[in-house]
Amino acid sequence: MLGSPFTADQAQALEALVAGMTPEQRAWLGGYLAGLQAAGLGAAPAALPQAPAAGPAAPAPPEVTVVYGSQTGNAAGLARRLADRVRGAGLAASVHSLGDFEARQLRQAQRLLLVTSTQGDGDPPDNAIAFRELLQSRKAPRLEHLRYAVLGLGDSSYEHFNQTARDFDTRLAELGATPLHPRAECDLDYEEAAAAWIEAVVAVVAADAAPGGPVPAGPAAASAPPSAAPAYSRTHPFPAEVLDNVELHGRGADRSTRHVELSLAGSGLSWEPGDSLGVFARNDQGLVELLLRAADWDPATPLEGGAPLGPALAERYEITVLTRPMLAKIAEVTGSASLAALLRPEREADLRAYLAGRDLIDLIQDHGLRGVPARDLVAALRRLPPRLYSIASSPAACPEEPHLTVRLLDYQAHGRPRRGVCSSHLASLAPGDTVPVFVQSNPNFRLPADPAAPVIMIGPGTGVAPFRAFLEERAEAGAPGRNWLFFGDRRFRTDFLYQTDWQRWRQKGVLTRMDVAFSRDRAEKVYVQHRMLQHGRELYAWLQDGAAVYVCGDEKRMAPDVHEALAGILMREGGCDRDAAEERLSQMRRERRYQRDVY
């Protein structure tokens, strides 16, 4: 160490230390000292960290995430090779198909190397379609913390050569990410060009990872926590932006269920799995106009307080449901004889039959109320109530993004099509629209506190919504407890709500088992309770192991049938009588091991 500023002892010690080091250790040490220098620390630290991985001063270089979009396996093969080379350079690397690469992983990645082919005339490979949609959607995360590089495979006989690689490159940059290395566009004979790119990128990544290299901003620095968020609530709902709104049934289904993703960003609202979201809807404009015509009202008529009638009917009042008190008030102010007759105590049954499935327009037409002053009638109307939907996403996995599972109420009654106010409103919303919402806590529908406790979930139809949140939560937390889901609907092919989500969680081992009942696929109708009974012995064993049972969905038929099935299983497998079985279920309720969210 000629000319060094060290004393002989120091020089000797240093030489001995450096001689025994691996190249990685040397590189790290260089960066460490440079960092100290840069930080202006004159004094030597009291103690050197023992190993690079444990060093508080310089965290381990971030893992390199290699992702691929591949149709025939070429890009996948290159991605694996690339990851091997990265590891060969002493860095950690993981490889993912873009088909399995979730938004959360993209947000967390700091070094992203993307290999993708382009199919046909500029299309992404099948497993990259969802990723492209993610990047182009409103849900695309900001990526200022990300450094990336793109390798494209294509066929120059097509006009849109390597279009997918170009699109990804452009879009990642637009989202704030910084290129590590220029994109390569390979042709059918990709070997040479791809190999050159891989070598160049590995060199850049390795240099970049050395301490003293560029320091990523880190995801935490990218977004500041919202400050002084107003307290949104049922009385002061938050206008949530719609992020996505898709049909969950396949073509040919005889029903419609929408998957609606909302944003609570900036609201300060949060929820727990099992909670519901309250949604304030508007009445359908077509129905409001029909009502105005039926009653012969001018939409501009001012109501008490001055608000015009038309918008008030759309936004404030319930016009699709009739109630007894409402009819009584209307009978009083209008003096309608026929209405008064219907309200007589001895005609209770007639009244109930009349109220079922009828709305304000029916009332006006059936009881000759056309021309009655709007103010008189509107004074009798209820405020439009919010509708509650079980939240179908976990806040841990999708912070600030509640998902709703909304089945469209759509039927024909009394000669007119009828639609659920809220479901049809939500179905009509497009990304970018807003809808007023609040969080409705549901403390009686909570995952077990013990993450190792087994869970049995029974949720046919849209009743499955909270269980999607449960599973997502348990997956995110890495909860070791087993999970068993029962789902049912009409047809496997078109009505299997969230089918690919369940499949993914089963693949990952989060969903231990799932049984399904599709009632219209076979001559004999099969429902969830039949599946429970079919697997009664195993279900009983789960209960003996301390499983908690959750039931969500239809209150009138499903919930009693499921209860009956549970009692039947306890009797059959536990060898007890009815009373004992009921007592056992009551006991489970008290222990919060039998919870229901039925409607």
Next chain:
Amino acid sequence: MSERNGHAAGAGAGGGGPTGGPRPAGPPSDAERIKSSSRHLRGTILESLEDPLTGAVRPDDAALLKFHGTYQQDDRDLRDERRRSRLEPAYQFMVRVRAPGGVVAPAQWLALDGIARTAADGSLRLTTRQSFQMHAVLKWDLQRTIAMVNQTLLSTLAACGDVNRNVMCNPNPHVSALHAQVYEHARALSEHLSPRTAAYHEIWVDGEKVVDSRGIPERAGTGEAPAARPHGPGGDDEEPLYGTTYLPRKFKIGIAVPPSNDVDVFSQDLGFIAIARGDRLTAFNVAVGGGMGMTYGEPATYPNLAELVGSCTPEQLIAVAETVVAVQRDFGDRSDRKHARLKYTIGDRSIEWFRDELHRRLGWELAPALPYAFESSGDRLGWTDGADGRHHLTLLVENGRLRGRALDGMREIARIHDGDFRLTPNQNLIVARVSRGKRARIEAVAREHGLTAGEGQSAMRRGAVACVALPTCGLAMADAERYLPHLLDRLDPILADAGLSQAEIVVRMSGCPNGCSRPFLGEIGFTGKAPGRYNLYLGAGFSGDRLNCLYRENIGEEEIVAALDPILHHYARERTPGERFGDFVVRAGYVQAVASGKDFHAAAERGRAALA
């Protein structure tokens, strides 16, 4: 008319360059692992069929199911919207029914018709290999469907997979005595080369495994015992010929009866050409190493025509076939499935090597090939009279697809008919051996249901063949069956204008370069590149004796029409008497003559250079 002089192909006769020898053996492909660990094709198929969360089977089982005669597919038109709806693809199964030589009885027809209507999508497809296909069978119905097929005494076993497939045979109804002899050989060959695994019966027919006292699964069900057969080095007790890893790739056999080359005998891995004296079968010429499939961008893959290696007696047929299969089993490439057909096994070595190996294993030598002559690869549509006083009606079935009124009509005919039905390699259908008394009635039923011999259509349309392609075929890059009729609508006026409406020009279209419609034997051939875009090939021999050559790459409909219009007119003006379109385009210099499979890509290059 093409003639071959009867000599076996000698060194360099195929025009191939010097052989580089076989590639060094790479690691076995994943397909080999799947086969060898499948316990003779059982895998976890039963577990897969029971999984209630998916209409698909596990990927390994999907590979194994091919051997059982069914392909997992999905409706690709729905793939994207279903993904958005968080639904898996609309999985469904294509079930292929093997009928050696394409012959079925009326009762079998009626049974297949019933299955198509109840378990599939209500259509029956006749394939280019004389098999039936039913589409859109759901996983939950698969066992029932295949069991029903077996009840008809037909089978789906080995309709797909790395084994010998359906043995094709000229359906020749005109010389019925000869057909009977040749057909009997096709049937025996098909049976002899069938896999022996008991897995098929366990899974589909019995549903339960039959275990004998030694605990070894026994072939169950029909009571027919597998032919006892000493097994070679690759075989084992359950599969004497195939062993645990079966063949490296699919294997195709076809038997042609000159002058018809409807089976495209040179496109087969193993082709036999029947040699007859009068109506007595005397010998078979043996041709090896044909195959259509290739992969874009991989010049080491190419379509190839089989080469003659000699002849054998009818009695020797099975021994020759089994030995050819065994050579391919032992030498075929098990590392790269794109390079695993017999044509590459031979192409990487030499035809002489192959013949020596064959002779060594047989313990005797093939006789020299015998003279023969092919005239055409097409069908004779309409009524013909057989030598035995019976009548035959060859119906045109566009792209082999029967549904709706046409399917109803065939059901009616099957209820009346006392002969048999024969599927042709051109996807047409022969109502064969119609007795005199029933001719008029069958004629009337056919006419009533729109079943015709293609009267009034252009000859090009009558002879055109397309594969299924989109939306169900997983390999397809473009439409074929759904698109070819439309393209022909564009070409028909050009043909009429050029006076070529009755000129027989062979048109073949496949949705990918794997070649199910044998596109490289089209005088005009198309292979899909992307939706709406095709490679255009020209210049195959009319009777299937020369491959075509790439003329335009990756073009759309307008370019196709613009390219063909002047060539068709040119052909109409300047063809010599009897000159076929495929020969003309070579003579006129539109494309180069392709001398052999190995010349396929080079010829296209020469063509490009010549034009430049």
